[in-house]
Amino acid sequence: MNADRQLAVNEMKRILKPDGQAYLSLGAPRPLGYVDKAEWEQTLAGFRVERRGGSFEKWAVVFLK
Amino acid sequence: MTAREKLKPEHSLKTKQGHRHIPWNISLSILGPFRKIFEPSQRFVEPYAKKGQVVADLGCRTGYNTLILAESVGSEGKVYAVDLDKKCIQTLEKEADKAGYKNIEAHATSAADLSFIKDKSVDFILANGLL
Numbered sequence: 001m002n003a004d005r006q007l008a009v010n011e012m013k014r015i016l017k018p019d020g021q022a023y024l025s026l027g028a029p030r031p032l033g034y035v036d037k038a039e040w041e042q043t044l045a046g047f048r049v050e051r052r053g054g055s056f057e058k059w060a061v062v063f064l065k
Numbered sequence: 066m067t068a069r070e071k072l073k074p075e076h077s078l079k080t081k082q083g084h085r086h087i088p089w090n091i092s093l094s095i096l097g098p099f100r101k102i103f104e105p106s107q108r109f110v111e112p113y114a115k116k117g118q119v120v121a122d123l124g125c126r127t128g129y130n131t132l133i134l135a136e137s138v139g140s141e142g143k144v145y146a147v148d149l150d151k152k153c154i155q156t157l158e159k160e161a162d163k164a165g166y167k168n169i170e171a172h173a174t175s176a177a178d179l180s181f182i183k184d185k186s187v188d189f190i191l192a193n194g195l196l
Contacts, residue, residue: 007175008123008175011176012190015121015182015183015187017186018185020185020188021113021188022190022192023109023190024192024195024196025109025193025195027194027195028194035196040196059109061113
């Protein structure tokens, strides 16, 4: 994962309350965006996923683990 | 040097630090009218942001969702709005001022450094299109 995106995800985890939630989505799919499927899955693996979009919809509502 | 590399930084989609950058005027004028159709606030703002909560809009652009969040949390709540683009933040501050929202704290910075927000203090994060 790109270092800057990893830092942003870490900051989200730091500021979120234990019972807080976050809506995450990608700006654009590849090749316009930077996040591929593997990185998206890796990002979501760091959270407890409540809901998420299908294969072509890269969004998710997540909680802290 | 390719034609893309010759573009001025403010017209490039990528900054020197590698952040994606959409010029504020494109964000405001082109995307604005269509956002209500393609990004209904009912989908990712209204179900999550409640009165009195502290929320963060990361990658807020010109504040389309920030203003909806500010309305949802009310005067008791607070909205942190973060975007790399200073012009976007200036536009957001102007719009928030015009609409009378005093509960928005806007910062022109990267989401990789949110040091102005305390640990475990935010109820809801909206990171729509941030990654």
